Amino acid sequence: MTLQGKHVIVTAGPTHEPIDPVRVIANRSSGRQGFAIAAAAAEAGAHVTLIAGPVSLPSPPGATRVNVETAEEMATAVHGALPADVAVLVAAVADWRVEPSVSKLKRGSGPPALHFLPTRDILAELAESPSRPRLLIGFAAETENVAANASAKRETKKADWIVANDVSGDVMGGTRNRVQLVTAAKVEDWPEMSKEDVARRLIGRIAEELE
Numbered sequence: 001m002t003l004q005g006k007h008v009i010v011t012a013g014p015t016h017e018p019i020d021p022v023r024v025i026a027n028r029s030s031g032r033q034g035f036a037i038a039a040a041a042a043e044a045g046a047h048v049t050l051i052a053g054p055v056s057l058p059s060p061p062g063a064t065r066v067n068v069e070t071a072e073e074m075a076t077a078v079h080g081a082l083p084a085d086v087a088v089l090v091a092a093v094a095d096w097r098v099e100p101s102v103s104k105l106k107r108g109s110g111p112p113a114l115h116f117l118p119t120r121d122i123l124a125e126l127a128e129s130p131s132r133p134r135l136l137i138g139f140a141a142e143t144e145n146v147a148a149n150a151s152a153k154r155e156t157k158k159a160d161w162i163v164a165n166d167v168s169g170d171v172m173g174g175t176r177n178r179v180q181l182v183t184a185a186k187v188e189d190w191p192e193m194s195k196e197d198v199a200r201r202l203i204g205r206i207a208e209e210l211e
């Protein structure tokens with residue numbers, strides 16, 4: 001039980017940003033990698049708060065699940081779950097939202113001009129928070145220059161580690177993953193493995209780091 005007594009926050013899945021009462025802006029995240037990390041952390045004895053966007057996955061045994069829909073709700077839930085020893089932010093949070101229409105947009109009115117507004121950056125906010133978790137880990141979904149972009153993201157967002165994955169294939173929605181772990185010291189290439197194995201290996205590394 002390597003994470004006994006530790007509180008681990010995990011975010012997972014997509015967010016849905018409403019356009020009107022029936023339409024949303026979504027993305028292809030399945031939530032599988034984040035749910036596997038929450039499950040592995042609970043297996044390792046941690047107290048786990050899993051903050052999940054809209055996905056239809058069963059809750060990992062032992063994790064406390066908070067369901068959210070939007071980036072704003074996810075940010076509020078993450079801050080509400082503090083303090084934590086570790087936060088692993090796996091969710092594919094929308095970068096933009098729109099001011100939703102209270103009534104359904106009608107086709108007859110013609111295509112709407114959507115005015116995008118930025119969402120809150122949960123990872124960057126946590127990094128600056130007075131209750132910053134001791135180990136703050138982000139994920140970086142990249143389609144090109146994966147390690148370089150992930151290293152830059154680690155520095156600008158002030159995360160301790162970034163798990164970089166190349167999402168140019170079918171990773172989003174698939175059951176396997178190939179990641180690179182970017183720390184201050186180095187970039188580690190992990191071989192392709194199941195999302196459960198990525199989760200267990202990451203939890204092992206987290207436990208070592210907290211020792």
Ligand code: CTP
Binds near residue numbers: 071121
């Ligand atoms: N993230 C977050 N809040 C946001 C956007 C992203 O907490 N509003 C987190 C993700 O959960 C992930 C990390 O930031 O851990 C990187 O997400 P990613 O989408 O790769 O980065 P972006 O900041 O959106 O950068 P870009 O889209 O330019 O690659």
